[in-house]
Amino acid sequence: MRQTFNLLRTSGAALLLALTAGPARAAEMAAAPAAAASQTLLLWFLLGTLAVVILLIVLVVAMLVVRLRPQLRRLYELPTVRPTWSGRVLGLLVGDPALVRGEVRDEILDHDYDGIHEFDNDLPPWWKYSFYATIVFAIGYVSYYHLAQAGPLQGAEYAAEMQQAALFVSADADDPNQLTTYQPLTAPGDLSSGKSLFATNCAPCHGVNAEGKVGPNLTDEYWLHGGEVNHVYKTVKFGVQGKGMVAWKGKLSGKQILQVSSYVLSLQGSKPAGAKAPQGEKESPSQPTAKR
Incomplete structure (x- = not known):
């Protein structure tokens, strides 16, 4: 019986301590921002006071220089004072800028x-x-x-x-730093759709056969921004700022972008007439072929 009573007394004491410590902890946490704000105000007050003191000292020194300028001028003219470093500093106070301008000898x-x-x-x-x-x-x-x-x-x-900076960019489909993991489409229907999309949107810059016009040749092994399908997908989707390659995100769906990217890779090694000179670095991406 006594053990049970002691256990209840201990539990009650612990509960009472928790109940009393909880509000105290909450009050302490609430007082922390107020203390931080007080310290910030005190810091700004001290900095402002220091600035006022420095300004007053500068004004007092300037007033003394103005009132004592004739005496300082006579002191500066002494042969033993003028050539010294302190004498040159004194010269600045009396209007001689030789310390910063130098001696103009005109020799x-x-x-x-x-x-x-x-x-x-x-x-x-x-x-x-x-x-x-x-x-x-x-x-x-x-x-x-x-x-x-x-x-x-x-x-x-x-x-x-x-x-x-990457931590502040969402890692989703619209993240240009997040490379996709697609495989090239090889079905005839997808490549046919990619060809139509290419003829409508890409041919004006890259040529009807991707031989390259304003844009680079897409049929050789050289690539400016990577020749793997996910790199081509990224280039088509987000474009290349400052290089004339527009972003097709919002104009083409994700599947359409993958279709046109796969079609571009299917043109590897086609060697069209009038092909533009290679640009970029040599790369051998996997070439999709249409399923029979």
């Missing part, structure tokens, strides 16, 4: 070309400093990416971005 060299004289002036300091900065950047870039291999190169970054 003419002792030769000329067709009456054109050449001055012996140094490159502007800003140009030389920029050039030195590019050298430092190049050394750091090569050391980080090529020697230490601590970061991905452009090819690896591109591959990673393409993988991430």
